Amino acid sequence: MRQANRREWMRGAATVAMVGAVPVRAMAAGTILPDKAEPLPLAAVRLRPSIYATAVETNRGYLYRLNPDRLLHNFRLYAGLKPKAAIYGGWESDTIAGHTLGHYMSALVLTWQQTGDTEMRRRADYIVTELAEAQAKRGTGYVGALGRKRPDGTIVDGEEIFPEIMAGKIKSGGFDLNGSWSPLYTVHKLFAGLLDIHGGWGNPQALDVAVKLGGYFARVFAALDDARLQEVLGCEYGGLNDSFAELYQRTGDRQWLALAERIYDNKVLDPLVAGKDQLANLHANTQVPKLIGLARIHEITAKPAPAAGAGFFWETVTGHHSYVIGGNADREYFSAPDTIARHITEQTCEHCNTYNMLKLTRHLYGWRPDGALFDYYERAHLNHVMAAQHPAHGGFTYMTPLMTGMARDFSTVKDDAFWCCVGSGMESHAKHGESIFWQGGETLLVNLYIPAEARWEKRGATLTLDTAYPMEGAAKLAFTRLDRAGRFPVALRVPGWAHGQAAVEVNGKPVTPVFERGYAVIDRRWKAGDTVAIRLPLDLRVEPTPGDDSVVAVVRGAMVMAADLGPREKDWDSPDPAMVGANPLTAFRPTDPATARYVASGVFRPADLTFVPFFSQYDRRSAVYFKRFTESGWKAEETAFLAQQAHARDIAARSVDVMHLGEMQPERDHKLTSDISYPVSYRGRQGRDARSGGYFEFTMAVKPGPLVLQAIYWGDERKRDFDILVDNVKIATQRLDSDKPGQFFDVEYPLPEALTRGKQNVRIRVVPHDRSSAGPIFGMRLFTAKKGVTA
Structure with missing residues (x-):
């Protein structure tokens, strides 16, 4: 097992040493903390009044609001059964339909565990019964709601793509597989929901449906050689490796473990296992679940390579690709390491990424408890997850914008979105009690200061944690019941930002704890009625x-x-x-x-x-x-700003026509037509792009004399090539390839006077090269050239 370099997380966390990519510290003589840990079961924890308890209740209301039969619409329709309710809109009416049901199933289980609400369990069991009926009707083992868009635009049952794939007819992109939107990602969500229901209360039918579904996909993957499998895995597949590893754990059937290990994206995972950061320009949430799967495979097999990949990925993302709130990615993609300052936009921090990063953190922590892991967990949980749910109506954000002046956009009570982050949101806010208390050996560990009560079966204990944290720095843990009193350690996390400045009291009297791996540890004889309190500085x-x-x-x-x-x-x-x-x-x-x-x-x-x-x-x-x-420095900045404003005023004074791309009324006014082209919003600017095979075109006014066409681009775009035409005459081929990192920039294209002579307007056309995209272009302007400047 190798040892990697130490580094701080966000310059404030406690340092983390990596052995086999698992955070540990050197084991000194007399060390107290355990080698491994596990959380107290969610069902053993009840939240006391706080923002977290409010979030759970708001989310429970949201789960009640959703109609399972509407989420089951396509499952029944495509199986040849009559749907019992109309389908939902948004993503559920697209070819990714079905992913929400998987999240919903998991959220029902978590809410039942967190609150004891029996209606959550009833709904989950009902859904399993419905899925079993649809699966039996098909007779292949397959059950699903995902669609497939045919060339004529009609959407049909997505199962028809899998025989094509088995026959070697594979058209795989980042999110499209043979005309279906991330189908294996959707399959993973369904697997996860079924396995959660089976694990929640032992529903045998849920496991039966999962095993039959697994058998269907085992046949699909068995038909693929390694090269063709890698083609398929080029499309987002979620944590499908995690599902098959878990299926092995539930059944003992080794075919599932072999399949879990085979579902391995060489291009992305090999560098991570080797300790190389090649994450730039990769879609972030496509990758995180793959590493969760590797973590689970390591736990089952004890093989070091999966642990090395999972640990290195966590260290790299949290240390070099994360924003201050703990989220990551801009426009859903990783940028180069340590370039966060260039990517502070309205498209930061997709919630699904953080939902999955917290899952990965729990795996790593269980291997070797270290407070630094929960320094990150707490940061992301408090600042990102809690920002992503509206506490009044229960809607969820997709992105959490960090650009100055931007507001959050939430899904609405119309339930017409069903983004991926709606699904991960309904899970995240069902389980705020899951990581407060952990146990390892004889040790009780407190990782999050959230008001709660818990049952600790190992000691026959009832625990009460009272705190007004994070508004106040004090928290008190009480053993309100302790059937098996005696000596054992209690470890209270001391965050790295506290720099060891923690005051601890037992039964109201100051004590000097042992500080170890990010914890204040009190090892003594405990009895019912004892309390231990900690106070942290909140400077x-x-x-x-x-x-x-x-x-x-x-x-x-x-x-x-x-x-x-x-x-x-x-x-x-x-x-x-x-x-x-x-x-x-x-x-x-x-x-x-x-x-x-x-x-x-x-x-x-x-x-x-x-x-x-x-x-x-x-x-x-x-x-x-x-x-x-x-x-x-500020005086110099003011001078540069004034010069920039003077230049902008000069261009405005010479403008003939301005096209605000991506905005409805200007596009109508300029008679825009397009195909495979979409409006975009980035860093507070509206724009438009066109994908391979598409275009966009619009009219702009002209006047006599030399003119310049100006286009605005973002300087950190991934490589792409496209042509710009004026009245079907190509005036430029533009390549974007991280031209001006961290800024918008203008490109000016002088127009030959022959193109505009005698005309009142022209048509501007933007066309991407094959297998490329065009733009986004964040506005185009025609203005008169300065005297003496000609094309």
Whole structure:
């Protein structure tokens, strides 16, 4: 087993050493913490009043609102049975239909475990019965709702793609497989739901359906040689390897383990196992479940390579590809390591990524408990997961935008979205009690300070954890019952950002704990009625962004703070606030400590700001990241800004026509036509792209004399080539390939006067090259050339 380099997470976490890519520390004589750990069962934990308990109840209301028969519509229809209710809209009416039902099944189990609500169990059992009927009607072992879009645009039963694949007719892209949208991803969600229901209360029919479904796909994969299998795995397949590994655990049938190990994407996973970060430009959430599968395979087989890949991936993503709130990815994709400062946009932090990263964290922690793992877990759980559910109507975000002035978009009570993040959201908010308490050997570990009660069967104990954290830094654990009193260690996590500044009391009296691997450990004889309390400092700090110390965020304990920029209904059109000065934290004054509210005076330009917890900005606009300047640096920045504004005014004065791509009315006004082309929104700008085989075209006004066509691009696009034509005459071939990292940039195309002479308007056409895409283009403008400038 190899040892990798140590590094800090987000410059504030405790250091982590990696042995076989599993976080550990050197085992000193007399070490107390266990070698392995497992969480107390979710069913043994009940949340006390807090934002987390509210989230569970809001989510439970959402699960009640959903109609299982509507989610089962395609399962019955494609099996030749009459649906019992109309299908839902959004993604459930597309070829990815069925993924939501899998998440819903898992969320029902988790909510039953977290709350004891028997209706959740009844619904889950009903769904299994319905799936079994549909599976029996088909008679092949297959059951599913996914669709397949044929060339004529009609959507049919997606099962028809699998015989084609078995025959070697494979057309696989990142998200399309023979005309179906990520079909194996959808299959994985169904497997996961079935296995969760079986594991939740031993429903034998759920396992039977899963085994028959597994048999169907075992035949599909058996028909593929290794090269063709890799073609198939080029399309997102979720954590299908995890499902087959778990199926082996439930049945003991080794064919499932062999299949789990064969479902291995060589291109992505080989570098990670070898300790190489090649994540840039990979779709983030496509990858995370693969590593969860590797983690599960390691737990079953004890093979070191899967553990090395899973551990290296976790270390790399959390240390070099994560935002301050713990989420990752911009426009769903990883960027180059340590380039977060160049990717602070409205398309940051897809929720599914964090949902899966927290799952992976739990696996790694179970192998070797280390508080640094839960420093990340807590950061992402508090600041991202809790930001992604609206506490009033229960809607979920897809992205959690970190760009200044952007508001969050939530799925609505119309239930017409059913994004992937709606599915992962309904699971995330069903299980806030799952990682508070852990046990290993004789040790009880407290990892999250969330008000809760729990049963610890090993000691016949009832535990009560009282706290107002994260608003306050104190938490108290009480043994309200302890049938098997005696000596054992209690380990309270001390986050890395606390730098060991933790005060601990037992029964109200100060004690000196042993500090080990991110924990304050008290090893003593415990009896019923005993309490142990911890107090952590919640000082504000400025946290630099990995790779760019000039871009910073403000953090209080584990809680990311945000400048409150006003209600979402009011557009943000002011300059981004900047932090100026050598000691900015001296300007912060608490105005309401109970809600962690501060006013910062004299340190931000152009105006003072009020700071609040970021997660709580559900219907407000925020600023999280700030460019930091010295006083002299800020004066230079102002000068550059004024020069940029003068140039923009000059171009505006010479403009003949402006096309705001991606906006409905301007596109209508300019008579836009298109095919395989889509509007996009990025960094507060609207735009449009076109995919291979498509185009977009529109009319622009012209005037006599030399003209220039200007297009606006984002400088960090992945490689692509496309042509720009004016009245069917090609004027340029544009290549985008990370031309101007971290910024928008303009390209000017002088037009030959012959193209516009005698005309009042022209048609601009944008066409991607084969197997490429065009744009996105974030606006086009025609303006007169300066005197003396000709085409």
